[in-house]
Amino acid sequence: MSRPPLAPAGLQVVWTRAELAELRAGWSGTVAVVMTMGALHDGHAALLRAAAALADHVIVTIFVNPLQFGPTEDFDRYPRTIDDDLEICRRAGVGAVFAPGRGEIYPDGEPLVRVNPGPLGEVLEGASRPGFFHGVLTVVLKLLNLTRADLAFFGEKDYQQLTLVRRMARDLDLPVRIVAVPTVREPDGLARSSRNRYLTPQQRQVALGLAAALRTGAEAAATGAAPETALAAGRAAFDRHTAGAAELDYLALTDPDLGPPATGAARLLIAARVGDTRLIDNAPVELTGAGTEGP
Numbered sequence: 001m002s003r004p005p006l007a008p009a010g011l012q013v014v015w016t017r018a019e020l021a022e023l024r025a026g027w028s029g030t031v032a033v034v035m036t037m038g039a040l041h042d043g044h045a046a047l048l049r050a051a052a053a054l055a056d057h058v059i060v061t062i063f064v065n066p067l068q069f070g071p072t073e074d075f076d077r078y079p080r081t082i083d084d085d086l087e088i089c090r091r092a093g094v095g096a097v098f099a100p101g102r103g104e105i106y107p108d109g110e111p112l113v114r115v116n117p118g119p120l121g122e123v124l125e126g127a128s129r130p131g132f133f134h135g136v137l138t139v140v141l142k143l144l145n146l147t148r149a150d151l152a153f154f155g156e157k158d159y160q161q162l163t164l165v166r167r168m169a170r171d172l173d174l175p176v177r178i179v180a181v182p183t184v185r186e187p188d189g190l191a192r193s194s195r196n197r198y199l200t201p202q203q204r205q206v207a208l209g210l211a212a213a214l215r216t217g218a219e220a221a222a223t224g225a226a227p228e229t230a231l232a233a234g235r236a237a238f239d240r241h242t243a244g245a246a247e248l249d250y251l252a253l254t255d256p257d258l259g260p261p262a263t264g265a266a267r268l269l270i271a272a273r274v275g276d277t278r279l280i281d282n283a284p285v286e287l288t289g290a291g292t293e294g295p
Contacts, residue, residue, distance in 0.1 A: 011089055012096040017146060020098050024148055029056030032179075033149035035140060038062045039079040040088045043184040043192035047153045048092035050181045055151055060089050061143050062099040067110065067135025079194060098147065105142060114138040117164050120258050124269060125160050125280065128249050136161055137168050144176055152176050157183040157191050159269060159282040163258050183281070189215070191281045198277040207274045209241035213251060214283040217268050221285045227253045227261050230285070234268065247273045253285065263287050 014020045024031070032055035034047045051058045062085055069075035082099065089097050114134045117126065121133035144152060154162045166178045184192045189211035190204065199207055217234025225233065234251050249271040253261050269282040 011086060011094065013086065014096060014098050015100060015104070017100070017104055020100075020146055023059075023096055027057045030150045031055060031057045031059065031148065032151040032153060033059050033061060033143065033147045034094075034153045035061045035063075035143055036085075037064045037078065037194070038085050039081050039194035039197075040085045041192050041194060041196075043155055043157065045088060045092055046184045047155055047181050048089065048094055050179065051151065051153045052093050054179070057095045058093070059096045059098055059147055059149070060094050061147070062097060063105060063139070063143075065105075065135060065139045066102065067114070067138055068132050069135075070129055070131070073129070074195075077198075079197060098143075105139065111138060115141055115168065117168075120160075120167065121164055123258070124250060124252060125271065128271065133161070133164055137164060140165055141168065141172075141174075144174060149176055151179055153179045153181055155181050155183060157193070157281065159267060160258065163256075167257075185211070191279075193279060195277050195279060199274060203245075203274045203277070206242050206245045207272075207277075207279055209238045209246055210270050210272055210279055210281045212241045213238035213270055214268050214281060217251070217253070218283050218285045221253075221266070221268075221287050224288050227266075227287065230268070230287075234270075238270070238272070242272075242274075245274070249273065249278070261287055 012023065014023050032051035034051050036044055048058065048060065062082065064078055064080065066075055086097060115137035117133040117137055126133050154165055156162060162180055169176055169178050186192065188208060190196065190208055191211065213234040216237035217230045220233040221230040231251055231253055238248055238251065251270045254267050254269065255261050256265050256267055264287060266285040266287045267282055268285045271278065271280045
């Protein structure tokens with residue numbers, strides 16, 4: 001990542017491991033980290049505000065992680081907006097930004113040892129994007145070690161990622177508390193995403209089919225529908241709204257930990273491609289019916 005000419009006043013930006021270590025050594029109190037790939041938007045700003053409310057110091061990482069992009073995915077296309085990102089961090093009252101280049105995170109090239117996400121990393125996003133969560137958890141673990149954060153904030157929009165990071169922290173006894181922040185949506189219901197900027201105005205209207213599917217499925221479940229019936233209602237709503245202009249990857253209903261759903265709290269997750277842009281979303285669901293079929 002190239003350095004901008006000048007960081008905004010009041011914001012400290014570090015680019016190397018050595019600079020980060022020196023910065024971190026000077027901090028006392030609670031430290032929170034918000035990990036991003038840049039292209040920040042209101043959803044990220046909500047994470048920053050939540051972190052600032054609970055920690056003495058907040059550090060934002062900006063790093064487009066090559067390990068989580070497949071060979072046909074949009075690594076080179078992914079937006080890099082470092083100057084705008086730093087201004088958003090400054091306005092949110094962030095203390096520091098760590099914006100390393102690839103060589104700082106992977107000094108020996110792509111790592112030979114990576115975090116294996118286990119079975120939960122092979123379903124949903126993991127099934128559609130093989131190796132994706134190996135890359136995600138590897139960089140998350142590295143950034144937790146480098147920042148030595150007490151708290152790490154993740155958005156619920158990437159719900160499977162959040163669940164796996166929580167599981168990694170628990171299973172590997174990481175000394176960090178993982179904090180979830182609710183999804184931020186546009187007024188029309190579209191989940192905020194850095195990839196929304198790829199959508200044309202017409203595609204953006206089509207993309208609302210993801211939220212429509214979640215809303216309809218959740219409403220069906222709340223009225224007592226079994227999981228398979230709620231899924232069918234969500235799929236029908238998606239088809240009606242998109243009229244064939246989007247390709248559904250999956251619509252799945254799970255328990256909050258991504259296992260088979262049962263009566264009570266559950267999660268409805270969706271992924272679809274609109275044009276060349278792949279979008280994901282999810283919503284909490286309360287199952288009140290008797291059915292317990294899996295996704």
